[in-house]
Amino acid sequence: MALDSEPMSRSLVPFSAPKGGKRMPSLKIRLTPMTVFWTLIIFILVIPIVLFLSVAFSPRLLSQGHQWFTLSSFNPVFTGAYGTALLHSLILGIVAALGATSIALSMAWLVIRTNTPTRVIWNTTIFALFLAPSYLIALGWQRLFEQRGVLEIMGFNVTPIRNLLYGPVGICLVLMVKGLPFAYLVIANAMRGLGEEFEQAVRVHGGSRLEAFKVMASLLLPAIFSGLAIVFAEAISDFGVASTLSNVGHFSVATYQLYQGINAIPVNFPVSAATSLTLLALVILAILFQNRALRGRSFRTLSGRTRPATITKLSKFGKFTTSTYIILLLLITLGIPIFGAISASMLQGLGSLLSHYSINFSNYSRVLHSRFLRNPLIYSTEMSLITATLAVGLAAIASRVLTSNRNSRAKRFVDFFLLAAVALPGIVFAIGYIFTYNLKFINDIGLHIYGTSLLLALAYTANALPSTSRSLVGNMGQIQESMMDAARVHGSRGFRAWVDVTMPLIARPLLIAWLLTFSGTLLELPVSELLYPPGSPPVAVGIELSLAGFDFGGGTAIEVLSILWALVVVAIAFFLFNRFAPPGWKRIGNLR
Amino acid sequence: MRKNSLKKGFAIAASLIFASMGISAQAAHAAPISINLYEAIGYAADEIKAFNASQSQYQIVDVGGSTGPLLAKVAAEGTNPQWGLFWADGDTWAAAADTAGNLATLNFKPTYNQIGKRLAPKNNSYAITGSTVMVAGLYNAAKLANPPATLNAMLRPAYKGQIGMNDPNISGPTYPFIAGLMNQLGSEDNGKKFLLSLKQNGLVVNDKNGPTIHALEIGQINMGLVQNTAALAEVIKFTAKPVAGFTPKIIYPGRPTLMPSSLAIDGKRPAAEIAGAQAFVKFVLSPAGQSILASDDGTVNSDVLCYPSIQGTTPNKYVPALPSAYQIINPYTWGPLQSEVDAWFTANIRTK
Numbered sequence: 001m002a003l004d005s006e007p008m009s010r011s012l013v014p015f016s017a018p019k020g021g022k023r024m025p026s027l028k029i030r031l032t033p034m035t036v037f038w039t040l041i042i043f044i045l046v047i048p049i050v051l052f053l054s055v056a057f058s059p060r061l062l063s064q065g066h067q068w069f070t071l072s073s074f075n076p077v078f079t080g081a082y083g084t085a086l087l088h089s090l091i092l093g094i095v096a097a098l099g100a101t102s103i104a105l106s107m108a109w110l111v112i113r114t115n116t117p118t119r120v121i122w123n124t125t126i127f128a129l130f131l132a133p134s135y136l137i138a139l140g141w142q143r144l145f146e147q148r149g150v151l152e153i154m155g156f157n158v159t160p161i162r163n164l165l166y167g168p169v170g171i172c173l174v175l176m177v178k179g180l181p182f183a184y185l186v187i188a189n190a191m192r193g194l195g196e197e198f199e200q201a202v203r204v205h206g207g208s209r210l211e212a213f214k215v216m217a218s219l220l221l222p223a224i225f226s227g228l229a230i231v232f233a234e235a236i237s238d239f240g241v242a243s244t245l246s247n248v249g250h251f252s253v254a255t256y257q258l259y260q261g262i263n264a265i266p267v268n269f270p271v272s273a274a275t276s277l278t279l280l281a282l283v284i285l286a287i288l289f290q291n292r293a294l295r296g297r298s299f300r301t302l303s304g305r306t307r308p309a310t311i312t313k314l315s316k317f318g319k320f321t322t323s324t325y326i327i328l329l330l331l332i333t334l335g336i337p338i339f340g341a342i343s344a345s346m347l348q349g350l351g352s353l354l355s356h357y358s359i360n361f362s363n364y365s366r367v368l369h370s371r372f373l374r375n376p377l378i379y380s381t382e383m384s385l386i387t388a389t390l391a392v393g394l395a396a397i398a399s400r401v402l403t404s405n406r407n408s409r410a411k412r413f414v415d416f417f418l419l420a421a422v423a424l425p426g427i428v429f430a431i432g433y434i435f436t437y438n439l440k441f442i443n444d445i446g447l448h449i450y451g452t453s454l455l456l457a458l459a460y461t462a463n464a465l466p467s468t469s470r471s472l473v474g475n476m477g478q479i480q481e482s483m484m485d486a487a488r489v490h491g492s493r494g495f496r497a498w499v500d501v502t503m504p505l506i507a508r509p510l511l512i513a514w515l516l517t518f519s520g521t522l523l524e525l526p527v528s529e530l531l532y533p534p535g536s537p538p539v540a541v542g543i544e545l546s547l548a549g550f551d552f553g554g555g556t557a558i559e560v561l562s563i564l565w566a567l568v569v570v571a572i573a574f575f576l577f578n579r580f581a582p583p584g585w586k587r588i589g590n591l592r
Numbered sequence: 593m594r595k596n597s598l599k600k601g602f603a604i605a606a607s608l609i610f611a612s613m614g615i616s617a618q619a620a621h622a623a624p625i626s627i628n629l630y631e632a633i634g635y636a637a638d639e640i641k642a643f644n645a646s647q648s649q650y651q652i653v654d655v656g657g658s659t660g661p662l663l664a665k666v667a668a669e670g671t672n673p674q675w676g677l678f679w680a681d682g683d684t685w686a687a688a689a690d691t692a693g694n695l696a697t698l699n700f701k702p703t704y705n706q707i708g709k710r711l712a713p714k715n716n717s718y719a720i721t722g723s724t725v726m727v728a729g730l731y732n733a734a735k736l737a738n739p740p741a742t743l744n745a746m747l748r749p750a751y752k753g754q755i756g757m758n759d760p761n762i763s764g765p766t767y768p769f770i771a772g773l774m775n776q777l778g779s780e781d782n783g784k785k786f787l788l789s790l791k792q793n794g795l796v797v798n799d800k801n802g803p804t805i806h807a808l809e810i811g812q813i814n815m816g817l818v819q820n821t822a823a824l825a826e827v828i829k830f831t832a833k834p835v836a837g838f839t840p841k842i843i844y845p846g847r848p849t850l851m852p853s854s855l856a857i858d859g860k861r862p863a864a865e866i867a868g869a870q871a872f873v874k875f876v877l878s879p880a881g882q883s884i885l886a887s888d889d890g891t892v893n894s895d896v897l898c899y900p901s902i903q904g905t906t907p908n909k910y911v912p913a914l915p916s917a918y919q920i921i922n923p924y925t926w927g928p929l930q931s932e933v934d935a936w937f938t939a940n941i942r943t944k
Contacts, residue, residue: 062670063670063671064667064670076935081938081939081943146810146812147810147811147812148810148811149810252938252942252943256761256938257938259761259762260761260934260935260938262660262664263660263664263761263762263764263934264930264931264934265663265684265685265688265767265927265930265931266667266688266931267663267664267667267668268931269667269668371637427661427664431664431665431668434665434668434669435668435670438668438669438670438672438674439672440671440672443672450674451674526661529657529658529661530657530661530664530665530668532655534628534653534654534655535653535654535655537656541656541657544657544658545634545656545657547802548632548634548658554892
C-alpha cells in the first residue's frame with residue numbers, strides 16, 4: 001500500500017443519518033439519567049452481544065446457516081486441541097492477573113504513599129503504557145532476544161531466555177505488562193481516596209506497620225478484585241500476543257480458534273460464537289469468585305472528612321531501592337516496547353538489526369505527507385474525544401451501579417455484560433454491531449446508523465466502557481452514600497447533588513478515566529476496521545494499510561507519531577485540570 | 593439503578609425501535625450515485641481517484657482493509673449487503689460468492705491476455721485484475737548457496753530447520769499455496785503428508801509474510817515461502833542498499849500457484865449502482881486504469897508488482913519474468929475445502 005502524498009479524502013459522513021419524515025411519538029416514560037443509561041446499555045452492549053452469541057445455537061437467525069437450532073457449532077470447541085488451548089488461556093489469564101495486580105499494588109503504594117524520588121516519572125509515563133499495543137510490546141521483546149538481536153550483538157548468549165520467551169512465560173510477561181496500567185489505575189485511584197485515619201487507628205491500638213498495611217489492603221479489596229477481573233478478561237481475549245509469541249512458540253490459546261472461524265472461507269461465525277461462549281464462561285467464573293470474596297462487606301471510606309494520607313518518608317537506602325525497582329519496571333514495561341517501535345520505524349527494511357543498517361528519520365519525514373496520517377489522525381482524535389466523554393459519563397453511572405448495595409440484580413446484569421464486552425475480542429464485538437444495526441428490519445423502520453460515525457462512536461464507547469467503569473469502581477465503592485442523602489436533606493436534588501457532593505471526590509479519577517478512554521480509543525483497530533464510515537478511515541486503519549503494503553517502517557512511524565500526539569493531549573488535559581479545576585476537586589488524591 | 597429503571601430501559605429500547613418507524617434516516621440518492629468498494633488492494637485508492645475524476649455520474653467510496661476482516665464484514669452483513677464492489681487477492685472468495693448467486697456478471701468481455709484468460713471464470717462472474725505467485729522461496733544467498741529447487745528437495749536433511757512459511761489461518765494468500773501443493777501432489781492427503789514431512793524437517797511457521805521475512809533477515813531461517821510480491825519488495829530494497837551477509841534472492845520450488853486478484857460486483861444492489869460498478873470495473877481494466885500498475889511506485893506499494901491480466905498492459909518496472917513452470921488451481925474445487933484444511937494445519941502443523 002503506497003504512502004503517497006495525496007491526503008486521504010474524507011467523505012462527508014453524517015454523524016448520524018439525516019432525519020426526516022414523521023415526528024417521534026411522545027414517550028410517556030420519564031427520561032431520567034438512569035433510564036437513559038439502561039437504554040444505552042441495552043442498545044450498545046446487550047443486544048449486539050446477545051445477537052452475536054445466539055448464532056452459536058441458531059445460525060439461521062442471522063443468515064449464517066440453515067439451521068434454526070443446532071449444537072454442532074460446539075463440536076470444534078469440545079475437541080482435545082481446543083480444550084488444551086482453553087486451559088492455556090485460563091492459566092495465562094490467572095497468572096497475568098495475579099502478577100499485574102500485585103505489581104500494581106506495590107507501585108500504587110510507592111507512588112502515592114512514599115516519597116520515593118521516581119514516583120513522578122511513573123505518574124507521567126503510565127499513559128504511554130495504555131497506548132502500546134500488545135504486539136508492539138511483544139515486538140520489543142523479540143528485538144532484544146531474537147537471533148542477531150540487540151543482546152546477541154552485544155555478545156550475550158540469550159538462547160535459554162529466548163526459548164522461554166517464545167512460549168507461555170513470554171506470553172504471560174507481555175499480558176502482565178499490558179494489564180499493569182489497568183490494575184494500577186484502579187488501585188491507585190482507590191488508594192488516593194483512602195485516608196490515613198484507618199492506618200492511624202491500627203497504630204494507635206498497638207498494631208504494627210504490617211498490620212496497618214493489611215488493613216489498608218483489605219479496604220482496597222474492591223479495587224484489587226476489579227483489577228484482577230479486568231486483567232484476567234483482557235488477557236484471555238488478547239490476540240495480539242497470541243498471533244506473535246504464541247504462534248512462534250506453538251503455544252495454543254483460545255482466541256486463536258475464534259479467529260480461525262472468522263478468517264475461514266466461508267466465514268464460520270457459529271464456531272466463533274461458540275468459542276466466545278467458552279471465554280464468557282471463564283469470565284463468569286471470575287465474577288463469581290469476585291462476588292464471593294466481597295460478599296456482605298462494606299468498603300465505604302470516602303467522605304467529606306477524608307484526610308489525605310501521610311507520606312511515608314523513606315531512608316536513603318529505601319529511596320535507592322524503590323527507585324531502582326521503579327526504573328527497572330519502567331524499562332521492562334515501557335522501555336522495551338519503545339525500543340521495538342523505534343527499531344521498527346527508524347531502521348530500514350523490516351527493522352532488523354543487521355550490520356551496516358543506518359538509523360534515520362526518513363520514515364518519519366515520508367509519512368508526514370502520507371494520506372494515512374493527517375486526516376485519519378484528526379478523525380480518530382474527534383472520535384476519541386466524543387467516546388471518552390460519553391464513556392466516562394456512562395462509566396460513572398455503571399460504577400455506581402456496580403458498587404451500590406441496593407440493586408444486586410441490576411448490578412449482576414451490568415457486571416456480566418461489561419466483562420462480556422472485554423472477554424469478546426474487538427472484532428467479534430464489531431461483528432455483533434453489524435448483525436444488529438444492519439438488520440433489514442432495523443433499516444426498514446428507518447434506523448440507518450450502520451456506516452455512520454454515530455455507530456462507530458457507540459461501538460467505541462461500548463468497547464471502552466468495561467475498563468473505564470472498572471477504573472472508577474474502586475473510588476465509587478469508597479463513597480459513603482449518606483453524603484448524598486445528606487445533600488438531598490439539605491435541598492440539593494438529583495444531578496445537582498451529585499455535582500456538589502460526589503464530583504469533588506472523584507474529579508481526578510474521572511479525568512484519568514477520560515484520558516484512559518481517549519488513549520485507548522485513538523489507536524483501536526478491530527472495531528475501527530469493521531465499522532468505520534466509508535471514506536473516513538481512522539488512524540489505526542491507516543497504520544494497518546501501511547503494514548499490509550510491507551511498509552513496516554512507515555506504518556510504525558505513523559504509530560509512534562500517533563502515540564506522541566496522544567501524550568500531548570494527556571499533558572494538555574492535566575495542565576488544564578491543574579490550572580482551572582476548583583481546589584476542592586484536586587484535594588483528594590493529590591500528590592504532594 | 594432500581595429494577596424499574598432497568599425495565600424502563602428495556603421499554604425505551606423496544607419503543608425506540610417501533611416509535612422510530614417512519615423516521616427516514618436514509619439519505620436520498622443524490623447524484624452522483626455512491627458505491628462502496630471494499631478493497632484490500634494497495635493501488636485501489638489511485639484507481640478510485642482516477643475513476644471519480646473521469647466522470648460525474650458515480651462516486652466510488654473507498655472502504656480499505658485487510659482481506660480477512662473485509663470478508664468477515666461482508667459475511668456479517670448477510671442478506672443486507674452494503675458493498676457494491678469487492679476487490680482482493682485470491683479468487684476462492686469470489687467463487688464462493690458466485691456459487692451462492694451473489695455476484696452480478698460482467699456486462700462486457702475483458703480483453704484478457706493469456707494469463708488472464710486462464711485465470712478468469714468461464715461465466716465472467718468477476719474480473720481478474722492481475723496475479724501474484726504463491727509461493728516464492730525467498731532465500732539468503734549469502735548463507736544458502738544451493739537453495740532447494742523442488743518440493744522434495746526441501747525435505748533433505750541439509751535444509752533441516754532452515755525453511756519457514758506463513759499460517760493459512762492468518763495469511764490469506766497462504767491457502768492458495770497449500771491448495772496448489774495438494775493439487776500438484778495429486779491429492780489433499782498427499783499434500784498433508786508433504787507438510788507433515790516438512791514439519792519433521794524443522795519447518796518454522798510464522799503468522800504472515802512480514803514475520804517470515806523478518807525470520808529470514810535475522811537468520812532464524814534461510815528460506816521463507818512467501819507471496820512473490822513480498823519477496824520482490826525485499827529484493828528491491830536490498831538491491832538498492834546492499835548489506836553484507838544478507839543477499840535475498842528468489843527461487844520457485846516445484847510448480848508455484850498463480851493467484852489472481854479478483855474484482856467482483858454485488859448482484860443484489862439496485863440496478864443503478866450495478867451499472868456504476870460495471871463502469872468502475874471497465875475503467876480498472878481499461879488502458880487508463882491499467883497504467884496505474886506501471887506508474888505507482890513499486891518500492892512502497894508492493895501490490896503493483898503483480899502480473900497484468902489485460903492485453904497490452906505494461907507491468908511495473910520491477911516485475912520479473914514469470915516462473916518457468918506454474919499452475920492454476922480451480923477456486924470452485926479448492927475454495928470449499930479451505931476451512932477443513934486450515935483447521936488441519938492448526939492441529940497438525942502449527943501446534944507442536
